[in-house]
Amino acid sequence: MKNSIDRTDIESSPAYPASRSACPIKLAPLVDKLREERPVSRVTLWDGTQPWLVSRYSDVRDALRDPRLSSDPRSPGYPFVTPVLKQLELMGGEPISFVRMDPPAHTRQRRMLAREFTAGRAEKRRTQVEAVVSSLLDDIIAVGPPADLLEELALPLPMLVLCQLFGVPYENYAYFLELSKVILNLTSSQESLDESLGDMVAHVDRLVTNKAAHPSDDLLGNLVTDYEIPGMLTHQETVNLVLTLLIGGVDTTASALALGLLELLLRRDQWVLLLDHPELVPAAVEEMLRLHSVAATDGMPRAAKEDLEIAGVTIKEGEGLLLNVAAANRDPRVFRDPDRFDIRRKAEKQLTFGYGIHQCIGQWFARIEMQSALTELLRRLPDLRVSKPLEELSFRHNMLVYGLDSLPVEW
Ligand code: HEM
Structure with missing residues (x-):
């Protein structure tokens, strides 16, 4: 059946993004409503542009693998959800990251990283990841309750794992974290954004240059030896690849872990189920990921x-789209009673890592980090609980990656 939306019906296109004010761990009510009533609908952004919001699971998944859709911010109609995103994505006039390139440029750069990020490679690092989790938990337990699991576990974990993978000293982690807090903040002033980005680029530049002088068998060393020195990557491209991993791999994993833990701790029956059945940890992590497409x-x-058609609506060449994965992950056509956290459901179909050619390259690392953290928390802190009611927790509405400002816990 054809969707009945009139293409000229743009007056009714609501302001977007919509407020989540009703509940910080649910979708904005508008998004739920659009998915049910107008699954492909115009929305109005801050700059007056009116991209199509696509919100049903099957439409979002199909669109994510549709070669007629471009990820390049220079493409006519490409939507910028906030002014800072516009600045970040168009910096220097070209996409910095291959996540914002189309084939063949995207394919070329992704291939250079792919071998380091397979499921098998990530699995081989599980013991190292567990050791990082263990040492972070040693510190948390030594100090005693209360603790902030975002600052003390969820954020340092992916950053330390990346330092290990890159082959750079752990001391880099605090500096990177400090800079990325400014870079990922959608309300950062132009000046502080430029300054932090400049510092981050300069620091990564030094790390890459240092690897060229002292080659080593790690991700950064291999990128330099195999691609930069033979001239297949420019020095700037190598730096940009590293920046992509830093910016794409830390806040995302930290937020997914912190929000997922919050959901789990709020549902005591599910925590208890996991205490009795730790073999359900991987399923619990998929459910954490499904509920919070950070x-x-x-x-x-x-x-x-x-031109193309999605659910009966014609999208014209040069028009923008926002493929709402968060709405898709709560589509009741695919996930029954979708707002309920249920580790027994089959959540692996979730689209939180995207789909198609840009599907997250770091997904296996993210899963292993989240699984290791959850396993160790269950084992060492079985009485863990959130120390404030949901209404008193503070959520980040102003960051590129949605999440909590802190996750206060006690045991
Ligand atoms: C829970 C944690 C994570 C989430 C939710 C996440 C989410 C995503 C999503 C949705 C995309 C696709 C973007 C698009 O299609 O426009 C993506 C791509 C990407 N992610 Fe992740 N990510 C996570 C962790 C990581 C980690 C740990 C790394 C690296 C260590 C990483 C590196 C990347 C890279 C390099 C891309 C670009 C892939 C491409 O364009 O081919 N991500 N991620």
Whole structure:
């Protein structure tokens, strides 16, 4: 059946992103409503542009693998959800990261990283990841309750794992974290954004240059030896690849872990179920990921390179789209009673890591980090609980990646 939306009906296109004010761990009510009533609908962004918001699971998944949609911010119609995103994505006039490139440029760069990020490679690092988790928990337990699991576990974990993977000293982690807090803040002033980005680029530049002088068998060393020195990557491209991993891999994993733990701790029966059945940890992590699509939570931006149809609605060449993965992950057509946290459901179909050619390259690392953290928390702190009611927790509405400002716990 054709969708009955009139293409000229743009007056009714609501302001977007919509407020989540009703409940910080649910979708904005508008998004739920659009998914049920107008699954492909115009919305109005801060700059007056009116991209299409796509919100049903099957439409979002199909669109994510549709080669007629571009991820390149220079494509006509490409939507920028906030002014800072516009600045970040168009910096220097070209996409910095291959996540914002189309083939063949995207394919070329992704291939250079892919071998380091397979499920098998990530699995081989599980013991190292567990050791990082263990030492972070040693510190938390030594100090005693209360603790902030975001600052003390969820954020340092992916950053330390990346330092290990890159082959750079752990001392880098605090500096990177400090800079990325400014870079990922959607309300950062132009000046502080420029300054922090400049510092981050300069620091990564030094690390890469240092690897060229002292080659080593790690991700950074291999990128330099195999691609930069033979001239297949420019020095700037190598730096940009490292920046992509730092910016894409830390806040996302930290937020997914902290929000997922919050959901779990709020549902005591599920925590108890896991205490009795630790073999359900991988399923619990998929459910954590399903409920909180922390990256591009307002929709993954794309632009139509030619006319196409989604659920009966014609999208014209040069029009923008926001593929709302968060709405798709709560589509009742695919996930029954979707707002309920249920580790027994089959949540692996979740689209939190995207789909198609840009599907998250770091997903296996993220899963292993989240699984290791959860396993150790269950084992060492079985009485863990959130120390404040949900209404008193503070959520980040102003960051590129949705999440908590802190996760206060006691045991
Ligand atoms: C829970 C944690 C994570 C989430 C939710 C997440 C989410 C995503 C999503 C949705 C995309 C696709 C974007 C698009 O199609 O426009 C993506 C791509 C990417 N992610 Fe992740 N990510 C996570 C962790 C990581 C980690 C740990 C790393 C690296 C260590 C990483 C590196 C990347 C890279 C390099 C891309 C670009 C892939 C491409 O364009 O081919 N991510 N991620």
